[in-house]
Amino acid sequence: MYYYFPDNYRWSSAFNLALMSGGTLGELHRGLGHLDGSDPDNLDDVAWGQAWANMAREQEEQAAKDLEAGFPRSAGARYLRASVYHASGERMIPPGEEKTASYKEALDAFGKAVELSPLDIELVQVDSPDGVLPGYLIPARGTDGPAPVVIFYGGFDVTKELLYCFIEDTFRNRGISCLVMDSPGVGEPLRFRGVPSRPDYEVPTAAVVDYLETRTDVDSSRIGIMGISLGGYYAPRSATFEKRIKAVAAWGGIWDWGKTWEKRWGTRSKTVSVPWFQLPWVMGTETMEEGLERVKQWTLVDVLPKLTQPLLIVHGENDRQVVVADAHSAFEAAGSEDKTLRIFTVAEGGAEHCQTDEPDPARQLIADWFVSRLR
Missing domain, CATH: 3.40.50.1820 (Alpha/Beta hydrolase fold, catalytic domain)
Structure with missing residues (x-):
């Protein structure tokens, strides 16, 4: 397995899962590179969740620009990746209001991807x-x-x-x-x-x-x-x-x-x-x-x-x-x-x-x- 985070199985496996789900290496590196070097015995899952949320919102901002330019399919592809990024961050957040909010954002982004791509589902x-x-x-x-x-x-x-x-x-x-x-x-x-x-x-x-x-x-x-x-x-x-x-x-x-x-x-x-x-x-x-x-x-x-x-x-x-x-x-x-x-x-x-x-x-x-x- 590719260990993006050295000696850190949990975060590295989630990184690979996001790639499996359609995330792109460049976006993941830009969004998560600052977390490299985190202590694998004392993981800061708050920072993890925030990093993924920021990546997702960046894609949503770019999707809005695509829509303004008249490119709904491009926007839909970005919303689909935004959903993956929200979901990837949500997995490490303990049950509570923050987790629920993150999950709702993943659902909302996926719904927009279905509408704009459009996904035949x-x-x-x-x-x-x-x-x-x-x-x-x-x-x-x-x-x-x-x-x-x-x-x-x-x-x-x-x-x-x-x-x-x-x-x-x-x-x-x-x-x-x-x-x-x-x-x-x-x-x-x-x-x-x-x-x-x-x-x-x-x-x-x-x-x-x-x-x-x-x-x-x-x-x-x-x-x-x-x-x-x-x-x-x-x-x-x-x-x-x-x-x-x-x-x-x-x-x-x-x-x-x-x-x-x-x-x-x-x-x-x-x-x-x-x-x-x-x-x-x-x-x-x-x-x-x-x-x-x-x-x-x-x-x-x-x-x-x-x-x-x-x-x-x-x-x-x-x-x-x-x-x-x-x-x-x-x-x-x-x-x-x-x-x-x-x-x-x-x-x-x-x-x-x-x-x-x-x-x-x-x-x-x-x-x-x-x-x-x-x-």
């Missing part, structure tokens, strides 16, 4: 036991009649706007629609309504599938599901108990996330992508200790042997957040007859967590795999 609202779950449907191109669709879940700290930036037209250009979702413990449900994650993710997934079955442009007999990072738990868990799902991909293999967190906290790991507040916040607990107890339910040990649908697990050889051995354990336990494990190596690139160091080969591989399973 549809905002959807899915009724579920956890309340309304929002998402964006990216419709397939070049299909006659209803198209297959892949539900795309985020993980521990990735919102639907970033998911869109990760995937954009990758599925659309293959004749597959993609539904990127904010789900329990993620995005709007967590930030605006305090909805924590839940171990039985088949419950919200059933609601999403129910919704997809109402759409005439979706072939409900060809629904796939994928998840990135912690989504590597959400998607396989969902498919195991929701048999209307026909194929599942884990962009990052998860095995026993409770044990992963036990090790992280016990060693005070320096290779965690977000501050420690994230676990109790997502788990819906008051304390870290309560969060560590609750997260023990996030395990696939007894789940994956029951999985029957085709399964793809994509992992990095040098993943320092979730060890590669977990991907092997998940693969070996899976009951699917059709199962594939793809480990990206250091030599070829894409060896870091969810291939944030070199994401496109994994992104293309996953989409091609779904094409072959959702025919």
Whole structure:
């Protein structure tokens, strides 16, 4: 992984994630260069959030000038990057008014990008036991009649706007629609309504599938599901108990996330992508200790042997957040007859967590795999 901030995994991984989402190296360097040399053992996340907010607002100011000049698409592209920069800063801000304000700015900028670019996506609202779950449907191109669709879940700290930036037209250009979702413990449900994650993710997934079955442009007999990072738990868990799902991909293999967190906290790991507040916040607990107890339910040990649908697990050889051995354990336990494990190596690139160091080969591989399973 490229360490823009030497010996600082958390900030450097966020830097790479922003590049993966469409940020540009020049803008990031101009906006973050003054933070280089920060003490990795005493990170100033206030300065971090302010730097990203300044970068976002610079893009918004330039977008306004583009609009004055009559260039709405140029403005839309800038607003899309502004949304990424707001979201990147927001990830390190603890829950509270400042975090909520930063998140709203990310949503506003994304909305302007949708309007001005214009992005060919549809905002959807899915009724579920956890309340309304929002998402964006990216419709397939070049299909006659209803198209297959892949539900795309985020993980521990990735919102639907970033998911869109990760995937954009990758599925659309293959004749597959993609539904990127904010789900329990993620995005709007967590930030605006305090909805924590839940171990039985088949419950919200059933609601999403129910919704997809109402759409005439979706072939409900060809629904796939994928998840990135912690989504590597959400998607396989969902498919195991929701048999209307026909194929599942884990962009990052998860095995026993409770044990992963036990090790992280016990060693005070320096290779965690977000501050420690994230676990109790997502788990819906008051304390870290309560969060560590609750997260023990996030395990696939007894789940994956029951999985029957085709399964793809994509992992990095040098993943320092979730060890590669977990991907092997998940693969070996899976009951699917059709199962594939793809480990990206250091030599070829894409060896870091969810291939944030070199994401496109994994992104293309996953989409091609779904094409072959959702025919």
